[in-house]
Amino acid sequence: MATLQCRVVSAREELYSGEISMLIASGTEGEIGILPGHTPLITLLKPGAMRVQTPNGEEEVIYVSGGVLEVQPKMVTVLADTAMRAHNLDESKIVEARKKAEQMLVNQSDTVQTNAALASLAESVAQLQTIRKYKNRA
Numbered sequence: 394m395a396t397l398q399c400r401v402v403s404a405r406e407e408l409y410s411g412e413i414s415m416l417i418a419s420g421t422e423g424e425i426g427i428l429p430g431h432t433p434l435i436t437l438l439k440p441g442a443m444r445v446q447t448p449n450g451e452e453e454v455i456y457v458s459g460g461v462l463e464v465q466p467k468m469v470t471v472l473a474d475t476a477m478r479a480h481n482l483d484e485s486k487i488v489e490a491r492k493k494a495e496q497m498l499v500n501q502s503d504t505v506q507t508n509a510a511l512a513s514l515a516e517s518v519a520q521l522q523t524i525r526k527y528k529n530r531a
Contacts, residue, residue, distance in 0.1 A: 395429035396448050399469045401455060403476035408455055415446040416469055418462055419519075425462070427469055435463045440519035442479065443471065454479035456523040458516055479523050487524070491517035 394414060401409040416427040419441035438460045445453045460473035494517060497510035 394448055397427070397429050397431075397469050398467060399445060399471075401443070401445070401457075401471040401473065401476060403457075403460075403473045405475075408473075408476050408478060409445055409453065412448055413445050413469065414448045414450075416443065416471075418443040418457070418471070420462065427462075427464055431464050433464055433466065435461060438462055438471070438473070440516050442519075442523035454523060456520055458519070484521070484524050487517050487520045491521070 396412040396414055397416075399409060399411065399413040399416060400407065414429070418425055418427075419439050420436045421439050422436070425436065438457055440458045441456070443455045443457050445455065447453070456477050456479055457471065457473040458475040460471060460476075463470045463472075494510050498507065
């Protein structure tokens with residue numbers, strides 16, 4: 394079976410390093426799947442779940458808050474703003490953050506507050522979607 398090397402790195406830590414058979418991520422233009430032999434590319438990532446499949450068929454779900462995905466002939470690199478394994482996400486804290494963001498939108502008084510609230514809301518929604526994808530795989 395053909396494989397690629399993969400590194401998933403955030404500003405804080407390396408979350409994954411090793412061989413993969415497939416990677417699926419949320420690019421700015423939609424979901425993108427990377428298989429061995431994929432054309433080289435660089436694309437921006439939007440917040441969401443990224444799935445890494447190992448050669449033995451195991452799958453790891455990682456939440457990324459955005460970043461860059463680079464594909465080279467034998468290597469995939471993900472440089473994420475923030476990244477966390479799906480099983481480490483705390484659903485209750487995320488739901489609370491979503492409620493705060495929604496409340497900020499109701500009480501916003503200027504464009505800066507509105508943009509901050511919308512960004513926080515988008516991140517919490519993406520994290521909740523990641524948790525749901527992880528639970529469906531487990």
